[in-house]
Amino acid sequence: MSEKLKVAIIGCGARGKLSFGAMLKDREDCEVTALHDTNIVRLKHMSGYLGGRTYTNLDEMLDKEELDCAIITTPDAEHERCAVKALDHGVNVLIDKPLATTAKGCQNVIDAMKRSGKTAMIGFNLxxxxxxxxxxxxxxxxxxxxxxxxxxxxxxxxxxxxxxxxxxxxxxxxxxxxxxxxxxxxxxxxxxxxxxxxxxxxxxxxxxxRPENIPFKLEKDIPVGPGCSCCYYGKNGICKDAHPEKGEMWNEEAVREDGYRKDSCMYMSDxxxxxxxxxxxxxxxxxxxxxxxxxxxxxxxxxxxxxxxxxxxxxxxxxxxxxxxxxxxxxxxxxxxxxxxxxxxxxxxxxxxxxxxxxxxxxxxxxxxxxxxxxxxxxxxxxxxxxxxxxxxx
Ligand SMILES: NC(=O)c1ccc[n+]([C@@H]2O[C@H](COP(=O)([O-])OP(=O)(O)OC[C@H]3O[C@@H](n4cnc5c(N)ncnc54)[C@H](O)[C@@H]3O)[C@@H](O)[C@H]2O)c1
Missing domain, CATH: 3.30.360.10 (Dihydrodipicolinate Reductase; domain 2)
Known part of the structure; x- marks a missing residue:
């Protein structure tokens, strides 16, 4: 293992940047050498903040980089796939909670950990x-x-x-x-x-x-959303729940990449x-x-x-x-x-x-x-x- 641990962040969103990115920046025993995200806008933003080579393809990153650790901060459903790949490449992993979205998915990560003999920790920060x-x-x-x-x-x-x-x-x-x-x-x-x-x-x-509980009257032919930053009711101060996201990582350019909005209308939830x-x-x-x-x-x-x-x-x-x-x-x-x-x-x-x-x-x-x-x-x-x-x- 090198003197400074070579660390990759997989999933360069809020938690990847504001929590782990910010903490790793201050640590003298770690160096963030690689970053992976499927959204190129966030990936570039993160590399500007932290340094590190950027990859939109996880396999390419794991094949090319000599990593000691990876911190996995993708959406939950991707934890299993990313953790198994990283462990199979001999990389120690910290997987933010939850471990996976199903017990079976958790078992797959446990099996990969056993195969690799590496350290794998779940991010139960509480x-x-x-x-x-x-x-x-x-x-x-x-x-x-x-x-x-x-x-x-x-x-x-x-x-x-x-x-x-x-x-x-x-x-x-x-x-x-x-x-x-x-x-x-x-x-x-x-x-x-x-x-x-x-x-x-x-x-x-x-x-x-729920859509039927929107707490204001909708105007004819003006639907809510899709995001607070572009919603008529949000922009005109009608919606008290509006919380527009404007940061560089979440702007319209980033949304165009993958359609992921951080300020979708809460009343249209799953x-x-x-x-x-x-x-x-x-x-x-x-x-x-x-x-x-x-x-x-x-x-x-x-x-x-x-x-x-x-x-x-x-x-x-x-x-x-x-x-x-x-x-x-x-x-x-x-x-x-x-x-x-x-x-x-x-x-x-x-x-x-x-x-x-x-x-x-x-x-x-x-x-x-x-x-x-x-x-x-x-x-x-x-x-x-x-x-x-x-x-x-x-
Ligand atoms: N422990 C805690 O207290 C705590 C707090 C917040 C979030 N979390 C966990 O952290 C993880 C990230 O949450 P977040 O709020 O930062 O989400 P986020 O949406 O802000 O960031 C996720 C990032 O992953 C990227 N991404 C999506 N699919 C990907 C894929 N297939 N491969 C690589 N990157 C991909 C997205 O583009 C985005 O940049 C989640 O698992 C969440 O449960 C934990």
Whole structure:
């Protein structure tokens, strides 16, 4: 392995540039030598920002470059294909969550990892969030006793992240329980010590972002969209949800390349996914966990309740607080965590650091592909539960 790790970024969009690109730029032990994206406008933009040789063809990049690592930040449905190819070329990979869009796809990546003997990590950055990490330490110290119930409610006022682009389209993301919820299912699995999930049930719907719910009157012969930046109602201040994208990576020139808009009308979303819902998991050890997600609200917050047979924890990610109340004495201990530098409450730099250290052999892999597969399996079952209106046995 060379002195500086030679890194490629596969998928040069928001996460590829603003998270990993920006962090790699500041690291002295890594050099971004190659970039791959199918959109030439974003590829050129990224190379101007980071340097690195550009490839619109992944096979060509993997054949020509001597890479130590690749960071995969394409839409979810491409993770499996890109990761398998990179591993088969002997490249260590950090795959942003979710691992793949199906459990079978996850297994294919695991098989490729085993064939290659390389390090492959799933980008579960939430595990590095200081508040969630502190809670894990408290759990591991046995303060809560045996955990039998976890509840997590996520309110997200950035509905546009999921409703305006590929993320909410099932063929690209496996559905929002996978794209978004796989983070949350992983936190359940991690806190509980990875027991086997046995049953999954889900209630979810697209209640708000539907064409018939557009909250203003349409003028005759003037449809909404296709993107906020060119929508009559967005441009004239009629639509309160308008969020035009104008950046160089997402302008009309980039859209002409592949038709991908980041500001598609939220009300014309893929109705096979949801803008709110509950997913409930039961584990073989009797523990139960419920994740609620709501993408139609005026604030953002992630609130957890974790019940053990000795104490109960209440946690707020946005307030960065943890309160532990003893079951018998009623004594309450409150932890207030300081604000941390870096994306996702300070989690992103720690995720990248843990990958680089695992590649260098300095630490073990903290988030394995098998754990990535477990959360995608729960997500897949939640999607199926919604489709069939049944509890799914895993
Ligand atoms: N861990 C987190 O907190 C977190 C946060 C945001 C996104 N993500 C994940 O990061 C990944 C990227 O998300 P994003 O928001 O940056 O998306 P994005 O749409 O901003 O960027 C994706 C990029 O991939 C490119 N692309 C599309 N198909 C491709 C292909 N076949 N080969 C190569 N490149 C291709 C697109 O042109 C685009 O530039 C997703 O898997 C998402 O789930 C994780």
């Amino acid at each position: 595990r590095h969030n200081p508040v969630l990490k502190k809670m894990k330490e408290i759990i591991d110290e046995g303060v809560l006793g045996k955990i039998f119930l976890i509840e997590n409610r996520e309110f997200y006022d950035g509905g546009r992240t999921y409703m305006s682009r590929w993320n909410g389209v099932k063929s690209y993301s496996g559905g929002l329980w996978n794209h978004k919820g796989s983070h949350d299912f992983d936190i359940f699995n991690w806190y509980l010590g990875f027991p086997k999930p046995v049953k999954v049930a889900c209630f979810a719907a697209m209640n708000v972002f 109705l096979s996914t949801h803008d709110n819902g509950f997913a409930i998991v039961e584990y073989a050890n009797g523990a139960k966990a419920c994740h609620m997600e709501c993408f139609v609200c005026g604030f953002s917050e992630r609130i957890y309740t974790i019940a053990g047979d000795r104490a109960t924890a209440q946690m707020s990610l946005h307030k960065r607080t943890i309160r532990i109340t003893d079951r018998w004495t009623k004594e309450t201990v409150t932890y207030e965590l300081p604000e941390a530098q870096g994306g996702h409450g300070g989690a992103d730099p720690l995720l990248l650091e843990s990958f680089i250290r695992a590649v260098k052999g300095e630490t073990e892999n903290l988030s394995t592909l098998e754990q990535g597969m477990l959360s995608t399996s729960i997500a897949e079952a939640a999607e199926r539960s919604r489709e069939l209106g049944q509890v799914i046995k895993l």
